[in-house]
Amino acid sequence: MSKSDIYAHFLPEEKSFVDRAWEWVERAAEQHELRRTDFLDPRQAHILYALANRHPDAAIRLEGGYDGAERVRALIAPDYRPLEDEDAGIAVLDIASDDRRQSELDHGDYLGALLGLGIKREKIGDIHVREDGCHVLIVSEIGDFLRAHLRQVHRIETTASVLPLERLQAVPVKLEESAISVASMRLDGIASDVLRVSRAKIMDPIRAGRCRVNFKTVEDPSAQLREGDIVSFKGFGRFRVIAAEGVSKSGRIRLRIGKYV
Structure with a gap:
């Protein structure tokens, strides 16, 4: 498959990730390697899955x-190698106080x-916050480091331990x-209402790069949203466009929105 054929299916700004993802796929398939990625956001996972x-x-x-995890690791291998029983290298970080x-x-x-300890976002999966603690999905290789160094969250003293996946308390x-x-369906109009x-x-947070649509930074207030889009604003929260439910007699579009709480 030519590079032009690959790029035709994705957005121009995704080119650098597409290049990396295609290299992972090629190395796994042609050099008979098993590769585990770090955690991917849903858009990255979609791109990699499509390429593979x-x-x-x-x-x-x-x-x-x-089941239902938002951020995932990918295991890529030659097609003759079964992946069902391969260890994905994911552990649970239990943060208590x-x-x-x-x-x-x-x-x-x-x-x-976690980021304050120098951990990259890609090493961290979904975060499950409860009133009595927090479970964080992490790549297993950073577990010992976090257990030794995570001692405080927002000025509250904490302890950290590493648990197997079956101990996860998902929220x-x-x-x-x-x-x-x-x-x-303009981004600025919908975001303003929600x-x-x-x-x-x-307008300011959008143009400043503080808005992401489907985990991609969007700086154009006139960008068009669609059903299923997830929109996040740094400092404001995030929401999903669940469904477009028709047009009123006055020509306005009725939308069902889900705000993450």
Whole structure:
């Protein structure tokens, strides 16, 4: 398959990841290697899965540690090698504290503490926050480091231990659903209604690169959204366009939105 054929299926700004992903697939298939990637976001996983399925001699398995995981690791191998029983190299980091204020910590607090130790985002999978603690999916090779060095989350003293996957306490994703009507599917208009911020004020974070659609940075306020799109704003939260439910007599589009809570 030529590079031009590959690029035709993806966005121009995804070229660098497509190049890396195709190299992983080729090396696995043609050099008979088993490769485990770091954690991929859903868009990256989609790209890699599509590329692996276009190579006649490659096999792929995506694994996030539990059913429905958002961030996953990929195992890529030559097609004759079964992947079902291969270890995906995922462990559970259990973060606990005797401080009652732990119940006030959120996803960003835990992620910030991990990144503050110099851990790259790709080494971290989904984060499951509970009132009495937090379970973080991690690549298993950083478990010992985190167990020794993670001592504080947002000024609250914590302890960290590494657990096997079967001990994971997954927290289901909760969406607060609402219905809105918009004049168009423009990003700025929909985000303004969902996040309850004026259209003028929503422009700045978009143009500053603080908005991501399907895990890709979008800096154009006029970008068009579609059903299923996940939109996140740094400092504002994120939401999903669940469905477009028709057009009103006045020509406005009725949307069902799910805001992550």
